[in-house]
Amino acid sequence: MAISATEKPLSRVFMSDYRFVIPSFQRAYTWQAENILQLVSDLQDASASANTPYFLGSLILVRDGESRYQVIDGQQRLISLSIIIAVLRELETDPVLLSELDELILEPGNKLRGIKAEPRLRLRDRDAEFFRSYVQEGDLEGLFDLRDGDMETHAQRNIAVNARQVFDELAKLDDGERHRFASYLVNQVTLVIVTTDDLAGAHRIFDVMNMRGVPLTASDVFKAKVVAALSPAARNVYAARWDDIMDPLGDDAQVLEEFFSDLHLIVSHKPVCTQLLEEFRADVLAAYVKEQNVISFIDELLAPYAMAWRVLDHPTDTALPDDVVRQLVLLNDYPTADWKTVAMWALVHSVGNLGSADAAVFTRSDDRSGNGGTTPAPREPMRLHDGTRLRTILQALERVTGVDSLNRQSPLTRRTRMANAVRGLDRDYTMPQNKGFLVTDDDRRSALAHLRGELQTNPKMNRLLLIRANEQQAGFRITRPRSLNALPIVPERVAKNSPFAAWPESLRDFWSSRIGNLVLTQANEQQLAPLQTFKERRDRMLLSSSSRRFPLTEKLGHIEELTAKTLQWRQDETVRLIAEFWNIRYDEGNTDLSVLDEQQLTRGSAPRTPTAKRVTIAQVLESGLLVAGETLVWERPRKGERWVATVTANGKLRLEDGNEYSSPTAAARAAGGNSAGLSVWKRTSDGRKLSEIWKAYRMQKR
Incomplete structure (x- = not known):
């Protein structure tokens, strides 16, 4: 079994050397909006350091002919990256950059080299044509016009939702910011390509890479730094104390990184932390090490905030009052977790003994001490000394989290709000003074x-x-x-x-x-x-x-x-x-x-950037890009079929049978059973597709 492994930037992954195929036995595309938005957010943060590579893991491939590879591990990332590139292409106006982005998704072909034109990635049969038509071949307008019922699989729904979310996120960037993001994506984002010619061998590689070897977590690195700063007499005691604090959080590296990133925001008031290991040591640990007071870091910062993190994960198992538990349950409903930073601050500053090893934080019925229930339940009752402030903060936090979620604010915007809220709380501002909890009239209306x-x-x-x-x-x-x-x-x-x-x-x-x-x-x-x-x-x-x-x-x-x-x-x-x-x-x-x-x-608060929100016929009419009375045609020469639709003054399409429809997709379904309405209807006056007209309308928002 021949195996090769090389690290390559995306510019060398999405090229003629690789034609990726998702085997039928693989699971479908399952990434949710929060997954792809997290990737976009991480890449935006990383692109601030333009020359620092961003490692996106490995692809495990099986050769299936010349330049053709079956994807054993990595399809979620490949599909998500294709969606991001397709959105960048959709937003691009520079014809050279547009062409370069297009070639990352679609192989243009080369007759001399015997390379045929085709998408660089082919999904499972059930979703391949959908992905090709709407994402790879650039019909995002048609995708945005689809209803949930127009999609046959959950994978197709995930593709549609994620494309909309990424569009809304990247449309907020100006041309310069978006170009820097695209350049970083292509040149600095790297993948390790592991290839073999044996399917069974590929699965063994997958098992080894995912099950053997335990890399250092952020907790391991920071523990080593802290313990090294202790006196020899205290090292064993506080190394054990660290483990007692952190072990209940588990050993998932991503969870631990999220915890320390949140702790970094709470201490530094910085919303973005692109290099956690370096920035946490500089912004948080350095002061304790300099003052030779790392014991205080463990007892007064790490212990209470680690316990607060656990409380947020399991609020119904705690001894907190019922109304506080309810507010924490409501916060846990959200698909995002930016709110955790403020909730942790509120708990630590409202429960006097949250960091005590003897505090009865959790109930006897569900001991989460990390000892598997083998130790006696703690006897020290929880000292909730400022319940009114805790309730006020949590209620305000749930409110702004809800409003920001509805308004689809970016991860950076949400994180900045939380940093402002913690800063205001540290400065003892009143709630009306704290800009982190401010909800404007524009926020309400939106x-x-x-x-x-x-x-x-x-x-x-x-x-x-x-x-x-x-x-x-x-x-x-x-x-x-x-x-x-x-x-x-x-x-x-x-x-x-x-x-x-x-x-x-x-x-x-x-x-x-x-x-x-x-x-x-x-x-x-x-x-x-x-x-x-x-x-x-x-x-x-x-x-x-x-x-x-x-x-x-x-x-x-x-x-x-x-x-x-x-x-x-x-x-x-x-x-x-x-x-x-x-x-x-x-x-x-x-x-x-x-x-x-x-x-x-x-009215009066239209977005200044394009969004993926569904465009209506009435909106395009109002903009002047369509005119009432214009004729549209959908022709299928091979089937000998031809349908005609007329644009009405009330923003609908009227078919020849007199029935009217509020969207091109609905009219296409009624006429020929096809849901790709924007890409099939053409204006008879100039042959222009509705998808092109819809894109022109969307870009007017720029």
């Missing part, structure tokens, strides 16, 4: 506009929003079942014999991604998918008594017939409840923002 419009959030965030609305309605914390999902009332895929098929396509299209159409239930997607009537879906959603704990779900039982008016009522009520929960219902002029529609909320 958040409510996102709630009113098409949700651009992932399933976890949709679930969180409905939990907030239901608990605000109930007036208390609702005990949640283990399985709890936010599912649509109107099915995503409507069968021809479904009563919902009688609804206009535009109406189904409008409600498919809005919060008024979502319900908290223990049912899952597979159970609801075959159910096509409202009564069947309602009864399945209400089948479990645990589902009926939630007031907005329970109210479904009082609805006999679902109408658009019913959905609008649910929408209005849900938006109002969430606005009240986060105290964003009224602006500084006491205007009730919860009753304003999406257009009223966004």
Whole structure:
């Protein structure tokens, strides 16, 4: 079995020497938005040091012909990198750079060398054409126009969501920043390419690389630094003390790095830490070492904050008051964890003995001392000396985390807010003085506009929003079942014999991604998918008594017939409840923002950068890029099919049968069963695809 391993930058990975194929036995693309956004954030931070390489791990490949390789390990990264490059290409206006980015994804071919033009990465058969059409061949506008029901697999949904999120993130950069990011990505991000000609051997390599050898963690490095600064007499005692503190956090290197990064922010007030080992030693440890007081670092900083970290991971197992536990549970709902820094600060400064080895932080029923329950339960009660401040901070923290999540703020923006909040807390500012907890009128309007419009959030965030609305309605914390999902009332895929098929396509299209159409239930997607009537879906959603704990779900039982008016009522009520929960219902002029529609909320505050938010026909009409009465055509010469659509003054496409549709995708589905609406419709006056017109509209925001 011949094995080779070389480290290469991406510019030497996405090239003619490699054609990557994902074997059918591999799992699908599973990265969530938080995974790819974390990668983008890490790369943005790393690109600040332009000459410092960023190692992205290894690829394990099996040769499958000349320059063709099966990917055994690394597909998640390859797909995510392809999405990032595709977004950079979409945002690029320089034709030379655009072409160079394009060649990283698509092999242009070379007849003399016998290289055919094709994508550099081929996914599993079920998702290959989707990925090729929308991402690799550059139809991101068509991708952004798709509804959830237009995608056949979870992998396709992940691709669509991640592309939208990356677009929104990178669109915030100006041309210079984006070019520096792209240059760093191509030249300084490296991968180790491990190749073999034997599939079984590749799996053995995978096992060895992932299961043998335990590299030093951040905790190991900092422990060595601290212990070296101790007197010989204290070394053994405090080495053991360090282990007692850190062992319960586990040995996951990424978790430990996140803990020390958060501790670095708390001490230094710096939102970004690109080189943790160096910056933590300089910004945190150096002062303790210089003053020969590293024991104080262990006892007064490391111990209480490590315990605070554990409390945040398991709030329901602690001896904290119920209302504090509830606030920590709400924070744990979020798919991001930037809030942890402020919550840790609040716990450490509100519980006097949080760092004591004898403090009864966790309950007897779930001892998390790290001793497997073999030691007696601690006897020293927790000393919560400033419960009012703790509750105030946690409530304000949950509020700004919710508003920032709805407004899809970048990791850097969220992290900067947390750094400002800790700085203000250290300076003993009042809550109104602390800019880390400030929510402006623009923040309120933007958040409510996102709630009113098409949700651009992932399933976890949709679930969180409905939990907030239901608990605000109930007036208390609702005990949640283990399985709890936010599912649509109107099915995503409507069968021809479904009563919902009688609804206009535009109406189904409008409600498919809005919060008024979502319900908290223990049912899952597979159970609801075959159910096509409202009564069947309602009864399945209400089948479990645990589902009926939630007031907005329970109210479904009082609805006999679902109408658009019913959905609008649910929408209005849900938006109002969430606005009240986060105290964003009224602006500084006491205007009730919860009753304003999406257009009223966004008027005068349009984003200055393009976003991946779905573009409507009405918006393009208003911009002048389309004109009412224009004719569009979709031709399929091989099938002898030709469909014609007319742009109406009210922002719809009218087919020749007289039916009108609110999106090009909906019109394409109705005409020829194809969901790639933006790429198939062409304007008859100049042959221009709608996807090109939509991109021109989106770029007007720059």
